[in-house]
Amino acid sequence: MVKDLSVQLGGLRLNNPVIPASGTFGFGLELAEDMDLNVLGGISLKGTTREARYGNPVPRIADCTSGMINSVGLQNPGIDVLVNEKVPALRKIYNGAIIANISGFSVEEYRENCAKADACEGIDLIEVNVSCPNVHGGGLAFGTSAQSAAQVTAAVKEVCHNKPVFIKLSPNVTDIVEIARACEDAGADGLTLVNTFLAMRIDMVRRKPVLANTLGGFSGPAIFPIALRMVYQVAHACHIPIMGCGGVSSARDVVEMMMAGATAVQVGAENLRNPFACPEIIEELPSVMEELHIDSLKDIIACI
Amino acid sequence: MKKKVYKIETNRLIAADTYELVLSGEGPVGGEFVHLEIPPYFLRRPFSVCDTSESGLTLLYKTVGQGTRTLAALPKGTSMNVLTGLGKGFSADACQTSALLVGGGLGAAPLYLLAKKLHKQGKHITAVLGFNKADEIVLRKEFEALCDKVAITTLDGSVGIKGFVTDALQAMMLNYDFFYTCGPMVMMKAVCGVLSGPGEASLEERMGCGAGFCYGCTIQTTRGPRRVCKDGPVFKKEEIVW
Numbered sequence: 001m002v003k004d005l006s007v008q009l010g011g012l013r014l015n016n017p018v019i020p021a022s023g024t025f026g027f028g029l030e031l032a033e034d035m036d037l038n039v040l041g042g043i044s045l046k047g048t049t050r051e052a053r054y055g056n057p058v059p060r061i062a063d064c065t066s067g068m069i070n071s072v073g074l075q076n077p078g079i080d081v082l083v084n085e086k087v088p089a090l091r092k093i094y095n096g097a098i099i100a101n102i103s104g105f106s107v108e109e110y111r112e113n114c115a116k117a118d119a120c121e122g123i124d125l126i127e128v129n130v131s132c133p134n135v136h137g138g139g140l141a142f143g144t145s146a147q148s149a150a151q152v153t154a155a156v157k158e159v160c161h162n163k164p165v166f167i168k169l170s171p172n173v174t175d176i177v178e179i180a181r182a183c184e185d186a187g188a189d190g191l192t193l194v195n196t197f198l199a200m201r202i203d204m205v206r207r208k209p210v211l212a213n214t215l216g217g218f219s220g221p222a223i224f225p226i227a228l229r230m231v232y233q234v235a236h237a238c239h240i241p242i243m244g245c246g247g248v249s250s251a252r253d254v255v256e257m258m259m260a261g262a263t264a265v266q267v268g269a270e271n272l273r274n275p276f277a278c279p280e281i282i283e284e285l286p287s288v289m290e291e292l293h294i295d296s297l298k299d300i301i302a303c304i
Numbered sequence: 305m306k307k308k309v310y311k312i313e314t315n316r317l318i319a320a321d322t323y324e325l326v327l328s329g330e331g332p333v334g335g336e337f338v339h340l341e342i343p344p345y346f347l348r349r350p351f352s353v354c355d356t357s358e359s360g361l362t363l364l365y366k367t368v369g370q371g372t373r374t375l376a377a378l379p380k381g382t383s384m385n386v387l388t389g390l391g392k393g394f395s396a397d398a399c400q401t402s403a404l405l406v407g408g409g410l411g412a413a414p415l416y417l418l419a420k421k422l423h424k425q426g427k428h429i430t431a432v433l434g435f436n437k438a439d440e441i442v443l444r445k446e447f448e449a450l451c452d453k454v455a456i457t458t459l460d461g462s463v464g465i466k467g468f469v470t471d472a473l474q475a476m477m478l479n480y481d482f483f484y485t486c487g488p489m490v491m492m493k494a495v496c497g498v499l500s501g502p503g504e505a506s507l508e509e510r511m512g513c514g515a516g517f518c519y520g521c522t523i524q525t526t527r528g529p530r531r532v533c534k535d536g537p538v539f540k541k542e543e544i545v546w
Contacts, residue, residue: 031515067346
């Protein structure tokens with residue numbers, strides 16, 4: 001029997017639930033020559049701020065057991081280049097869901113950036129990043145309290161009339177369910193969870209942190225069970241759709257994340273060690289579905 | 305960029321802490337470097353391509369960390385998952401007639417691939433290769449077969465000129481229209497300071513994806529932010545902010 005991989009996410013139909021996570025796939029264009037992007041259910045673009053940013057000094061990357069730490073620090077060309085150049089260029093070659101990942105250093109900046117993304121024809125969904133651990137005074141600062149996460153959500157919802165708005169949450173909090181509920185109450189159309197875990201490594205020979213920024217965000221297979229738990233908890237507390245993210249590295253992980261409550265699934269760190277991870281996972285999904293007696297992926301969302 | 309599987313043909317110690325890894329199976333590679341998966345490490349490790357052949361490629365590496373020590377223990381026949389065709393290499397065409405190659409330690413490895421290209425183009429090559437001591441010297445005979453002149457420097461004076469490559473460069477009568485350098489950052493900075501005229505240097509940085517989409521290795525250049533893995537690793541002398 002032909003397997004149905006399609007899902008409905010915030011009013012969009014995705015051919016399959018697999019989406020490269022923000023920051024692990026550039027603006028899609030970087031990989032256009034290496035693979036057929038159109039096999040991807042969606043692409044979450046690199047996090048974007050109002051002004052162009054260089055990001056943090058190098059080294060920005062540290063290897064770990066079952067994962068890695070990054071402290072890229074939102075290097076991006078700014079929202080105007082995103083909506084005027086990057087998205088139109090990607091739209092020409094890609095038919096799936098284009099997800100703009102928006103960051104900011106103030107509620108006002110989030111609002112301005114989201115308004116521009118909402119007005120951009122090529123963008124299908126807006127993912128608001130209140131969880132980047134790598135910038136000071138922005139990102140994570142808004143995602144660690146229910147009150148400020150709700151404030152950002154309400155502000156961007158005021159200006160987003162065309163596109164669904166998902167809030168991307170941080171796992172670096174005491175109670176992610178409380179923050180998820182606050183975002184839902186403030187009008188979020190969906191949630192992405194989770195972003196990276198605040199972490200560090202030390203170069204013991206030089207007696208210095210490996211990362212120039214000292215701290216960064218940890219991701220990779222090691223966080224999968226924790227991310228899965230958070231998706232499960234939030235899915236049982238909220239009624240809006242979830243993009244599950246965190247340590248997903250195989251088709252089996254995608255299925256497990258969906259059973260926990262995810263409608264779509266983002267793949268992050270795995271892309272860095274295998275740029276072909278997403279197409280390979282999508283290719284592998286039908287055989288895993290066959291083995292688990294699944295005809296349509298829609299049937300397993302939040303089934304436990 | 306292509307993901308390929310090669311088999312280890314040889315993996316042998318050729319100098320102090322220095323190994324030659326010959327991979328074969330899926331044909332020659334393009335690009336300046338390859339990204340090797342070394343289980344159980346999560347991220348791949350980047351290595352400059354030293355030589356290519358009909359069946360594969362040769363890499364030189366030093367055991368400087370856990371990843372390279374694990375690599376050194378892998379026997380002949382081991383399958384290696386390799387991303388190939390990465391990075392922008394030296395521009396051999398930028399040299400008109402005479403090239404100067406300046407290597408520090410294993411910086412000699414990618415310069416050897418360049419020397420083969422330049423030699424094929426009929427260009428005159430002078431190579432200055434610096435090492436800490438005699439037992440670290442690599443590729444000397446290989447360079448001598450391709451170059452008009454090869455000068456070796458060692459810090460302890462055990463072989464060739466005693467001192468840094470810059471000491472040799474200042475002592476030699478140099479005739480070149482373009483220079484190329486690869487080695488430690490501090491060495492390349494000194495080389496670019498001492499040498500007049502146009503040139504290129506190959507930089508090194510901790511990488512994530514190695515293919516230009518994670519922005520983990522972005523450096524500031526005089527022309528703005530550039531990714532070492534994709535826009536480099538080779539940059540023009542005037543682009544580099546030391």
